[in-house]
Amino acid sequence: MEQVKIPVLDLTPEIEALWDELMAAIQKVLKSGQFIMGPNVKAFEQEVAAYLGVKHAIGVNSGTDALVIALRSAGIGPGDEVITTPFTFFATAEAISQVGAIPVFVDIDPKTFNIDPELIEPAITPKTKAILPVHLYGQAADMDPIMGLAAKYNLKVIEDTAQAFGGEYKGRKLGTIGNVGCFSFFPSKNLGAFGDGGLIATNDDEIAEIARMLRVHGARKKYYNEMIGYNSRLDEIQAAILRVKLPHIDEWNEARRQAAKRYNELLKDVPGIVTPYEAPYAKHVYHQYTIRVLNGRRNEVKKHLEEQGISTMIYYPVPVHKLPVYANKNYRLPEAEKAAGEVLSLPIWSQITEEMQKQIKRNFEDALA
Ligand SMILES: *Cc1c(COP(=O)(O)O)cnc(C)c1O
Numbered sequence: 486m487e488q489v490k491i492p493v494l495d496l497t498p499e500i501e502a503l504w505d506e507l508m509a510a511i512q513k514v515l516k517s518g519q520f521i522m523g524p525n526v527k528a529f530e531q532e533v534a535a536y537l538g539v540k541h542a543i544g545v546n547s548g549t550d551a552l553v554i555a556l557r558s559a560g561i562g563p564g565d566e567v568i569t570t571p572f573t574f575f576a577t578a579e580a581i582s583q584v585g586a587i588p589v590f591v592d593i594d595p596k597t598f599n600i601d602p603e604l605i606e607p608a609i610t611p612k613t614k615a616i617l618p619v620h621l622y623g624q625a626a627d628m629d630p631i632m633g634l635a636a637k638y639n640l641k642v643i644e645d646t647a648q649a650f651g652g653e654y655k656g657r658k659l660g661t662i663g664n665v666g667c668f669s670f671f672p673s674k675n676l677g678a679f680g681d682g683g684l685i686a687t688n689d690d691e692i693a694e695i696a697r698m699l700r701v702h703g704a705r706k707k708y709y710n711e712m713i714g715y716n717s718r719l720d721e722i723q724a725a726i727l728r729v730k731l732p733h734i735d736e737w738n739e740a741r742r743q744a745a746k747r748y749n750e751l752l753k754d755v756p757g758i759v760t761p762y763e764a765p766y767a768k769h770v771y772h773q774y775t776i777r778v779l780n781g782r783r784n785e786v787k788k789h790l791e792e793q794g795i796s797t798m799i800y801y802p803v804p805v806h807k808l809p810v811y812a813n814k815n816y817r818l819p820e821a822e823k824a825a826g827e828v829l830s831l832p833i834w835s836q837i838t839e840e841m842q843k844q845i846k847r848n849f850e851d852a853l854a
Contacts, residue, residue, distance in 0.1 A: 490794035491832050491841050494673055498836040499737070503729055510725040517721075522701075525724035532731055533684060536651075539661045541693035543685040544719030545700050548647040548669020551683035552580030554717065555665040556615070558685070558695040559641040561586050565614035567643075570600040570626075571806040572821040573619040577645050578805045581617065589613070590806045592818040596762040598622065598775070598828070601820070602630035609638055618663075619645040622800070622830075623675060623741075623772035624764065625654035628662045635663075643667065646686075650676040651738045653768035660686045665696075670719075670727060675741065675772045676734050678723040740835035741771040747839055748774055748831065751846040757782060757853050773800060777827040782853070787829060789852035795845055798830045 500507065514525065526544050534542040545551050561567060563585030569577055571590040578588040591604040600618050616635055618626035626644075635642045642663030646652070650668055652659040660666025670682030685696050695712075698705055703714030719727075749760050759777040763769045778786050787797050804825050806816040831845060 488794060488844065489841070491796065491845065493796040493798050493830070493832050494834050495836070496672065496677070496834070499730075499834070503733070506729045507726060510729050511722055514721045514725050520721045521718055523721045525721045525728060526719055529719070529724040529728050529731070530684075532728060533686070536731065536734075537658045537661050537666075537686050539658075539666075539686045540688045540690070541686065543687075543693060543696045543700065544724060545683045545685060545696075546717040546719065547681045548667060548671060548674075548683040549576040549580060550700075550715060550717040551667035551669065551685050552576065552617075552643070552645060553583050554696050554699045554715065555643050555667050555685050555687075555692070556580060556584045556586065557699060558692040559615065559643060559664055561615050561641065564612065566610060566612040567615045567617050568605055568608050568613060569617040570619050570621070570821070571804040571816070571818050572598055572801065572824055573621060573645065573805060574647070574801065575805060575808065576647075577617065577619055578811065582810070586614070587612075588805075588811070590811075590816055590818060590821075592820045593824065594627070595820045595824065597624060597627070597764050597767075598824055599624065599626040600631075602627050602634070605631065605634055609634070609640075613638065613640060615641040615643055617643045617645060619647075620649035620652055620659050622761070622775050623649045623652050623770035624761075625649070625652055625659055625767040625769075627764070627766065628654045629766075632662065641665075647671075647674060648772040649770055650674065651734050652770040655766050661688070664689055665692050670723065675738065675770055676727065676730060679726055680720075680723055682719045682723045682727065684719065737835040738770040741833060742769065744833055744835070744837050744842065745769070745771045745774050747842050751842055752776070752849065755846065755849050755853060758849070771833055773798075773830040774833040775800065775828050775830045777824070778829050779827065781826075783827055783829055786849070786852045790845075790848055793848045793851075795848055796832065799828060800830050801825060801828075
């Protein structure tokens with residue numbers, strides 16, 4: 486069997502399929518001479534709001550900025566505690582710290598890798614102001630119990646939807662269930678721009694109004710600044726690119742789901758690994774297809790695959806509570822720590838072929854033989 490090199494993500498088929506449309510959209514922006522806060526941003530915001538079924542969509546510069554601005558717009562600030570997951574990209578906790586608040590980490594459900602709702606209530610204190618679940622790898626966190634606790638304790642819910650554009654919880658679009666949802670269009674995300682980009686979604690008029698001000702230096706009207714804000718806008722070229730891509734997101738997410746199904750089938754009899762669990766409440770969009778490699782063999786398997794030309798990734802090798810800036814709190818979160826030692830994300834993109842996946846399966850069998 487011929488062995489081809491397989492990257493962890495290949496964006497070229499998506500770009501090639503839309504090449505002419507993308508070039509036309511970019512050229513149109515260049516010819517318009519309008520690069521910041523122009524018609525593409527406005528139209529993209531309307532199109533995303535319609536897609537998500539949400540009142541307000543507000544483009545910003547990145548997913549990280551979406552989190553920072555969402556937190557501030559929801560009234561979270563210095564000294565407030567925000568309960569979140571330790572098993573996420575650093576930006577989730579970083580945004581909480583950035584606004585002066587304190588991230589409080591609770592452990593994950595080992596099946597979904599998402600925050601375990603049962604562990605949230607014991608972590609609530611009089612200082613707790615919000616819960617920040619992450620829909621990791623494209624799968625919904627269990628939102629009903631989270632929203633129940635938020636109602637009971639009068640907390641805000643901010644959803645980190647950076648990895649789950651188009652994903653659903655019980656038929657509802659992720660990022661629209663809490664008070665505010667945060668999205669990233671970093672190029673490798675399942676809806677990616679050709680540079681940085683992000684978006685805030687909310688049904689709350691007040692949150693939307695503050696977010697719109699914060700992204701332009703805290704001004705409602707130019708040069709009449711009212712708050713200390715940010716320079717954080719989605720630019721016209723990225724918005725134009727995203728407008729070409731948005732109509733394809735459902736088809737791409739569905740293709741990822743099909744690829745995940747093929748992996749599940751191919752890998753089900755490979756010993757020593759655990760394939761992803763799809764919770765009954767979730768429509769998983771497989772931003773990542775992440776397995777566990779058991780018996781302490783993850784790094785060895787990763788190396789073997791690498792030698793065969795197959796790239797894989799570890800999201801994330803260190804849970805956030807163990808990173809130097811948070812490690813002083815001495816958290817012990819055994820499930821997150823265990824997951825960090827076992828997870829392995831396999832190549833996935835909407836056009837990955839069955840042939841590639843079969844090759845990956847054969848290499849797994851060799852690695853674990
Ligand atoms: C990518 C990501 C972010 C940050 O998004 P950027 O656009 O890179 O700033 C935040 N949270 C999670 C879970 C992410 O995966």
